[in-house]
Amino acid sequence: METSELQDKTKTIRIIIIPSIIALVLAVILFLWQRNFFDFNATVDASMLGTLGDFVGGVIGSIWALVGVILFYLALKEQRRDIATNQRALAKQIEALEIQTKEFSLQKDELIESRKVFIEQSKTLKKQQFESTFFSMLKMYTDNIRILNSRYSNGEDYFIEFVKNLSAKVNITSIPLDNHKESVEAYNELFFDCKDDISHYFRIVYRLVKFIDNSPMAEDDKTLYSKILRSQFSEKELLVLYYNSYTVFGTKFYPLILKYNLLKHLPNDSKIEFKKLICNKVKMDFNRVLLVQEISNYIKLYFKEYKQLMKQEEINEEDFPLERSLKIKDSSMIIQIIADELTEMKISFINIKEDLIKTKYNLDLNEFLEYILHHLYHKFVFSTYNDIEELDFKITENLDSNNVTYLITSNKGVSL
Numbered sequence: 001m002e003t004s005e006l007q008d009k010t011k012t013i014r015i016i017i018i019p020s021i022i023a024l025v026l027a028v029i030l031f032l033w034q035r036n037f038f039d040f041n042a043t044v045d046a047s048m049l050g051t052l053g054d055f056v057g058g059v060i061g062s063i064w065a066l067v068g069v070i071l072f073y074l075a076l077k078e079q080r081r082d083i084a085t086n087q088r089a090l091a092k093q094i095e096a097l098e099i100q101t102k103e104f105s106l107q108k109d110e111l112i113e114s115r116k117v118f119i120e121q122s123k124t125l126k127k128q129q130f131e132s133t134f135f136s137m138l139k140m141y142t143d144n145i146r147i148l149n150s151r152y153s154n155g156e157d158y159f160i161e162f163v164k165n166l167s168a169k170v171n172i173t174s175i176p177l178d179n180h181k182e183s184v185e186a187y188n189e190l191f192f193d194c195k196d197d198i199s200h201y202f203r204i205v206y207r208l209v210k211f212i213d214n215s216p217m218a219e220d221d222k223t224l225y226s227k228i229l230r231s232q233f234s235e236k237e238l239l240v241l242y243y244n245s246y247t248v249f250g251t252k253f254y255p256l257i258l259k260y261n262l263l264k265h266l267p268n269d270s271k272i273e274f275k276k277l278i279c280n281k282v283k284m285d286f287n288r289v290l291l292v293q294e295i296s297n298y299i300k301l302y303f304k305e306y307k308q309l310m311k312q313e314e315i316n317e318e319d320f321p322l323e324r325s326l327k328i329k330d331s332s333m334i335i336q337i338i339a340d341e342l343t344e345m346k347i348s349f350i351n352i353k354e355d356l357i358k359t360k361y362n363l364d365l366n367e368f369l370e371y372i373l374h375h376l377y378h379k380f381v382f383s384t385y386n387d388i389e390e391l392d393f394k395i396t397e398n399l400d401s402n403n404v405t406y407l408i409t410s411n412k413g414v415s416l
Contacts, residue, residue: 130215134225137211141204141232148197159236162198163272166190166243172276174370176377177388179273186272187243202244202253205229209256226260238266245385254385268292268378277363277371284362291328291361292375295335298326299347299379302337303416331356342413347376348405369404373397376406380414 148158169186172179191198212225233241242263245254257263268274269288279285302324309319321340328335332351339345349372357368376395381388392411397404408414 126216127221130217134208134211137204137208138229138232141208144201144204148201151197157234157236158197159234159240162190162194163236163239167272167275170272170275172273176273176374179374180377180382183272184243184246187240188247191244191247191249198240202241202249205241206253206256209253209260209262213256213259223260226262230260230262230264233262233265235266235270238263239270239272242266242271258385263383268375268383271378273374273378274371277367277374279362281362284360287360288371294326294328295372295375296379298324298335299337300416302339306339306342331360339414342415343410345408345414346405347408348403350403352402352404369397369399372404373406376408380408380416384416 145158149156151158166183166186169190170179170183208229209226212222212229215222217225241253241257244250245257267289269278269285269292279288302322305324306322309315309322321338323336323338325334325336327333332353333356334350336348336350337345338348352365352368354365357363357365361368361371363371373395380386381391381393386393390412392409393414394407394409396407396409398407
């Protein structure tokens, strides 16, 4: 294509220049026709030479001016062709770049998808590795339980026997602090008597929980596997784990117990401190469980509401002291909670009827008050592993007719 355009251009120039030269020669010949211009003996006619010069200059100048215009037009035309060619080339380059950009975009998307697949595969592999180790350790745990139970020829559960022996060592009073302290001391004595049997058990359980806690999984997954482990514990095992966590051997374990709520299914009534108040009647025992659960849930809701009010940008002073009341189901008794600041809280039981608590809970009035007092201590101190002396924690009981108020005070604030 370039060769053809060059040939056309050369042809055009020839068509212009050759006729111009021929015309110029003919014009000179006509101008000199019948003149003695070539007679060398004649005198030179200066006027005729001037006329010839003007004629040649006029003709040649006009011709070359015309040639210049034509060449300029051809150059412009050629330039337009070059611009059009460059535009087409640029358009093709842009098109090629767009195609290349799309290809890069597709490659990027493929790389992102590949990376996602790789991440998921990596997560799946890690999870499989974790589960393999976790369930192997869980089997070690169940095997250890079987070995402990095999110590008794009558097939008795090891932890049931352990708790029986522990309970026999503790003398229960009406003072929660003394009962808890004595129960922990009795546990220490019993532990050292049989540490060869039970210490291995605690190491396995601790390592299982620590393995879950140290894993790179999300917190929801950790909670899931901790629940799987928690479901393996019997009530007596939970009781032994609870007392062990209060000893020097359990100082590293109790933060994990709190974090994963491992003692969630340990009723307070199962603790040694409540053995004097144990109920052997199923219906009344069930009513006690419902009462304690209702009180516990209500206290949690109260704390939640209190903290939400304190988080407001503008605290309304009219909201405090915060007072809330709840009527106990199937009973005339009302629970009332009042607090201005959480360093002092009043929990009142209003309209207590002795005949009703005897019929429903198998407790007389004094036993009922002692029962509630023990639960409050376990709710706010023992189950949270708080140091009672550091908190300066106190519960003062005030009985007025059919109402009883527990004044809970702490210099660091009452909390769950």
